[in-house]
Amino acid sequence: MIGTALIGFGWWGQHIARRLSDHSDFDIRCVVEPAAGLHSEIEALDLNVAPSFEVALNDTSVQAVILTSPNDLHDSQILLAVAAGKHVFCEKPLSLTAKGARASIEACRSAGLVLGIGHERRFEPAILALRDLLDQGALGTIMHTEMAFSHDKLKALTSDSWRTTKAFAPAAGMTQMGIHLTDLLIAFYGPVASLHAFTADRSLGWETGDVVTVQLQFKAGMTATLQAILHTPHFIRTHVFGSDMWVEIRNSTHPDTPGGTATMERYRSIDETETQVFNWTDSVTANLEAFGAAIRGDAPYPYSDFELLHNIEVLDAIILSAETGQAVQL
Numbered sequence: 100m101i102g103t104a105l106i107g108f109g110w111w112g113q114h115i116a117r118r119l120s121d122h123s124d125f126d127i128r129c130v131v132e133p134a135a136g137l138h139s140e141i142e143a144l145d146l147n148v149a150p151s152f153e154v155a156l157n158d159t160s161v162q163a164v165i166l167t168s169p170n171d172l173h174d175s176q177i178l179l180a181v182a183a184g185k186h187v188f189c190e191k192p193l194s195l196t197a198k199g200a201r202a203s204i205e206a207c208r209s210a211g212l213v214l215g216i217g218h219e220r221r222f223e224p225a226i227l228a229l230r231d232l233l234d235q236g237a238l239g240t241i242m243h244t245e246m247a248f249s250h251d252k253l254k255a256l257t258s259d260s261w262r263t264t265k266a267f268a269p270a271a272g273m274t275q276m277g278i279h280l281t282d283l284l285i286a287f288y289g290p291v292a293s294l295h296a297f298t299a300d301r302s303l304g305w306e307t308g309d310v311v312t313v314q315l316q317f318k319a320g321m322t323a324t325l326q327a328i329l330h331t332p333h334f335i336r337t338h339v340f341g342s343d344m345w346v347e348i349r350n351s352t353h354p355d356t357p358g359g360t361a362t363m364e365r366y367r368s369i370d371e372t373e374t375q376v377f378n379w380t381d382s383v384t385a386n387l388e389a390f391g392a393a394i395r396g397d398a399p400y401p402y403s404d405f406e407l408l409h410n411i412e413v414l415d416a417i418i419l420s421a422e423t424g425q426a427v428q429l
Contacts, residue, residue: 100126101391102162104155104185106176108132108141111190111217112167114355118384119165120144124391128161129154152176156183163213163394165387166190170274171267174199177214181206188215188390191282192274193411195267200411204404213400215390216407218282222382222389225348225361226283228375229339232365233287238341241321244284245338248276249328250353254303263305269418271298271308272327280325281313281413283337285406288317291413293428296420302330313417343367352379 103125105116112132119125129149130141138148149155155164156179163186166176174194180187187207193216194200207214220226232238253262253275261267268274285291294315298308309329316322328334335350344367352359361377393400416427 100124101186101394102126102128102158102160104128104149104158104161104164105130105146105167106152106155106164107167107169108134108137109167111355113140114383115165115167115387116141116144116146118381119387120146122384122387124388128158131155152179156180156185162186163188163390169261169267170195171261174203177203178206181210181212184210184212186213186215186390186394188217188387190217191278192414193407195269195274195411195414197408197412197415200408204407208404213390213393214407215386215393215400216282216402217383217386218279218402218410219354219382219386220279220283221286221401222380222385223350223352223354223361224377224380225350225363225375226337228363228377229337229346229348230287232346233339237344238339238346239343240341241288241319242340242342243321244287244323244340245336246280246284246323246325247327247334247336248272248280249326249331249335250276250333251330252333254330256305258305263303263307265307268307270296270414270421271300271305271311272329273311273414273417275327275329277311277313277325277327277417278410278414280327281315281417282406282410284315284317284323284325285409285413287339288319288321288323290318290405290409291416291429292316292318293426294413294416294420295426296417297424298421305329311417311421313420315413354382357381 165188296313299310300308303309337348350361365373
C-alpha cells in the first residue's frame with residue numbers, strides 16, 4: 100500500500116477520503132485540515148488528523164500527497180512535497196499560471212516523482228469509447244466539437260468563499276468544470292492556436308461570474324466551443340462532428356455521484372444510427388488507481404507533460420481573453 104497524506108478536507112477532499120479510506124492501494128496516514136470543525140468528521144472515517152502540512156511531509160511513512168487544497172496553494176505545496184521526496188496528486192487546476200505549472204512539472208520530473216492530476220473525466224467509459232473512435236479515424240475529418248459541463252452544486256456558496264473570486268477561481272466556471280473540458284480537447288486534438296472567451300454574472304453575484312463560454316481553434320485545424328455554467332441543473336454533453344459521422348454523449352451522471360448513465364449516439368445518416376448506454380463507473384478512483392500504478396512502476400501515468408502544461412496555458416489565455424474582451428493567440 101502507498102502511504103498517503105490527504106491535504107484538505109473540504110468538499111472534494113471529503114470525496115477523496117471516502118473513496119480511499121478502505122482502498123487496497125492506498126493507506127491514508129493522515130489528513131491535514133486547518134479547520135478544527137472538520138476534525139471530528141475526519142476521525143469518524145477512522146483517519147488521523149495532522150496538525151500541519153510540514154508534519155505530513157516529515158512523516159517517513161508518507162510516500163505521496165493528494166492536494167485538495169485551495170487553488171492558490173498548489174504551486175508552493177507541490178514544490179515542498181517534491182523537496183520532501185513525495186509523489187504528488189494535485190486536484191485541478193494544477194496551477195493558476197503556466198509559470199507555476201511548468202515549475203511543478205519540471206520539479207517532479209527532475210526528482211523522478213509521479214505528478215497526478217484530478218481530471219477524471221478521461222476515465223469515463225463513454226469518453227474512452229469516443230477516444231477509441233477518434234484514434235481509429237472512424238469519424239473522418241474532425242470538423243468541430245461542442246462541450247458542456249454545468250451544474251448548480253456550488254450555488255449556495257457565499258461571496259466570502261475563495262471559489263467565488265477572480266483571484267482564486269478565475270473566469271467563472273473554468274477552474275470548477277471548464278478545465279476538465281479543455282483537458283479532454285487537448286488530449287483529443289493537441290495544441291490550441293487561438294481562443295476567445297466570455298464570462299457573465301447572470302444570477303449569483305459572484306466576482307468571478309457564473310457563466311463562461313469559449314471558442315477555440317486548434318493548430319490541427321478543427322474548432323470547438325465549450326460552456327460551464329454554475330447555476331443551472333446538471334448538464335454534461337460532448338458532441339464531436341466529423342465528415343463521416345458525428346458522435347454525441349449525454350451524461351445523466353456526475354463524476355462524484357454514483358448512479359445514472361451516459362448515452363452515446365453515433366450518426367452517419369438518418370438510416371444509420373446507433374445508440375449505446377454506459378453505466379456510471381467511479382472515474383475518480385480510476386484516476387487515483389492510475390496514479391498508484393505509476394508510483395509502483397506498473398504503468399506510466401496517462402497524462403503527458405505537454406498536456407499538463409498546455410491546459411494551464413489555455414486557462415491563462417481564457418482568463419486574459421475574458422478580461423480584455425479580445426481573442427488570444429497561443
